[in-house]
Structure formats: structure tokens, C-alpha cells
Amino acid sequence: MELFTEENATRVVQARNTGCKDARMRQILDVVIAHLHAMARELEPTRDEWSQAIAFLTRVGQMCSSQRQEFILLSDTLGVSMLVDAINHRREGGGTESTVLGPFYRAGAQRLPMGASISKDGRGEPMRVMGSVRDLDGQPIAGATLDVWQSGPNGFYDVQDPNQPPFNLRGVFTTEADGRYAFTTVKPSSYPIPDDGPVGEMLKSAGRHPYRPAHIHFVVGAPGFRPIATHLFMVGDPYLDSDAVFGVKESLIVTPQRVWDSARAASAGLPAPYWEISYDFALAHA
Ligand SMILES: [Fe+2]
Structure with missing residues (x-):
């Protein structure tokens, strides 16, 4: 049994994906998890900062309509x-x-x-x-x-x-x-x-x-x-x-x-x- 710690977090979360049948999806999940964890380790966000990040992404989604695509703008402006x-x-x-x-x-x-x-x-x-x-x-x-x-x-x-x-x-x-x-x-x-x-x-x-x-x-x-x-x-x-x-x-x-x-x-x-x-x-x- 390996419980989640700060040190082994990435390995423990990726290990939950072993049941994924689609190899590409498994790769995507593993890489996204690895990079998100690396970001958190580098930035060490406060809880408040992480809440703000989630609120920002929530507002990006809420801004989308049939006439407005805020997620494309986000992807575009981040290169x-x-x-x-x-x-x-x-x-x-x-x-x-x-x-x-x-x-x-x-x-x-x-x-x-x-x-x-x-x-x-x-x-x-x-x-x-x-x-x-x-x-x-x-x-x-x-x-x-x-x-x-x-x-x-x-x-x-x-x-x-x-x-x-x-x-x-x-x-x-x-x-x-x-x-x-x-x-x-x-x-x-x-x-x-x-x-x-x-x-x-x-x-x-x-x-x-x-x-x-x-x-x-x-x-x-x-x-x-x-x-x-x-x-x-x-x-x-x-x-x-x-x-x-x-x-x-x-x-x-x-x-x-x-x-x-x-x-x-x-x-x-x-x-x-x-x-x-x-x-x-x-x-x-x-
Ligand atoms: Fe244009």
C-alpha cells in the first residue's frame, strides 16, 4: 500500500490510471498529471491562490456561449x-x-x-x-x-x-x-x-x-x-x-x-x- 505524500504524489496518482484501456488517453493523463504536479511544486501556491486559479477557469467557461469562445482565446493568448x-x-x-x-x-x-x-x-x-x-x-x-x-x-x-x-x-x-x-x-x-x-x-x-x-x-x-x-x-x-x-x-x-x-x-x-x-x-x- 502506498499512500499519497508530497514526495510520491505524482507516482501515486499516475498509478490509478493503470486500468485505462486507451494507450493515448493513458499517456495524456500521465503527462497532464506530471506537469500539473511540477507546476504546483515549483509555484507552491497558497490555498487562496489555487482557489483563484479555479475561479479564473470557471469564469472562462462561464464566458463561453454560441457567440463567444473564451477557452480558444485563452489557448491562443498563452501561445x-x-x-x-x-x-x-x-x-x-x-x-x-x-x-x-x-x-x-x-x-x-x-x-x-x-x-x-x-x-x-x-x-x-x-x-x-x-x-x-x-x-x-x-x-x-x-x-x-x-x-x-x-x-x-x-x-x-x-x-x-x-x-x-x-x-x-x-x-x-x-x-x-x-x-x-x-x-x-x-x-x-x-x-x-x-x-x-x-x-x-x-x-x-x-x-x-x-x-x-x-x-x-x-x-x-x-x-x-x-x-x-x-x-x-x-x-x-x-x-x-x-x-x-x-x-x-x-x-x-x-x-x-x-x-x-x-x-x-x-x-x-x-x-x-x-x-x-x-x-x-x-x-x-x-
Ligand atoms: Fe481574425
Whole structure:
């Protein structure tokens, strides 16, 4: 019989998992227990501090709703989301770099014809986004889908802003034989992640700001290929090197070009001048 003591705590608790039939679950339980115990040994929290930690996590859960995901914000702002993403991207064999999905993805956006606008209210500076989806050998991928979403020029997503029409700045596009895609939107702006909850309090006490640099979200996938969740970031944004969720990668920073040519603007269905960005996505085979 081995009773629980400060010295043997980790071994005694892990020993209770021996009945676990699922090897991966057993490993997860053992590692989580080991790291939580190591944290307690290093920090030696007072009972009051541990109560505060539990109250904090309770409030994170209570803040969650169908419109708000405080646990994703917590994972994102602690860098865990990006670490998990980096590990998986390395294991999956290349292609366009991925980044956080973020808490504002909404399934069910409208499928739109190539070149269509995702802006339902026309507010903001017009922008055209175009490029192609290719495999790692540079061959175009037909039938690739691009699920696109972004915040408005005020920094809010449709789900946060009652003044935006539902599914504003969201759309799904499918490439044809040439693998090309194009859509119009408005220039994104930097924005604070929701900071009126426990994650915001954590950032404040750490002396951190809640801002993310301007970006457009993409989930790009195709049959037979590994889907990626990624962003395109705008060059020159003041928050590129201090993104609250650590999502920026050099390869995902694009330089919007100002287009003054009225004939080219007319062919894009936009007024001149407008902004234009071009980016080719590369997908790895599944
Ligand atoms: Fe975002």
C-alpha cells in the first residue's frame, strides 16, 4: 500500500490510471498529471491562490456561449494554439504555413462565384484578393475550396457587431481547372480580441495589449489534400511583431498594391483606386 505524500504524489496518482484501456488517453493523463504536479511544486501556491486559479477557469467557461469562445482565446493568448499548430504543420509535410483558426470562424458561409464580393454592406476600402491553389509541385488544384472570413473596417466580425448583416465578410469559393481564385472585399484593419472577460483581465495583469494585426482568414482544402487554416497579414501593420495570439509568420505577410488604373478596376468590378493582393496557396497531399 502506498499512500499519497508530497514526495510520491505524482507516482501515486499516475498509478490509478493503470486500468485505462486507451494507450493515448493513458499517456495524456500521465503527462497532464506530471506537469500539473511540477507546476504546483515549483509555484507552491497558497490555498487562496489555487482557489483563484479555479475561479479564473470557471469564469472562462462561464464566458463561453454560441457567440463567444473564451477557452480558444485563452489557448491562443498563452501561445498553446500556435504551438499545437506548429507541431502539426511540421508533421504534415509542408505547404503554405498555417496559423490559428481563431474564435470567429462560422460554418455555413455562402458559396459565391469566382470574383464575387464578400462585403454585404460595402463599408471600407475596396480590395481584390487573388491567386491560385497548387500542390507542392506547383500544379494547379481544381475544386479547391477557400472558406474566407475577416473583420470589418471597424475591427469587428459580423458575430460581434449588430450593425453588420449576418455573414458579412464571409464566403466560400471553389477553384476551377486553372486552380485560380479571386474575390473582392474591403481592406481589413487591426483589432483587439474580446478583452472584457477573464482572458482580457489576464492580459491586463501581464501588461499585454489585446491587438491582432490586420488579416484575412482562410481555410483552404481540396479532396486528397491536407486542409490548412491560415491568414494573410498586411505589411506595415504596427502589431505584426506583437500579435496577441502569436499568429504571424513571415511567409503570410502580403503587400497590398494600390491600383489606380480605371480599366483594370472596371474589370474587377471595383472603383479606382482599390487595393490588390496576390497570394498562391500550396497544399500537401493527405
Ligand atoms: Fe481574425
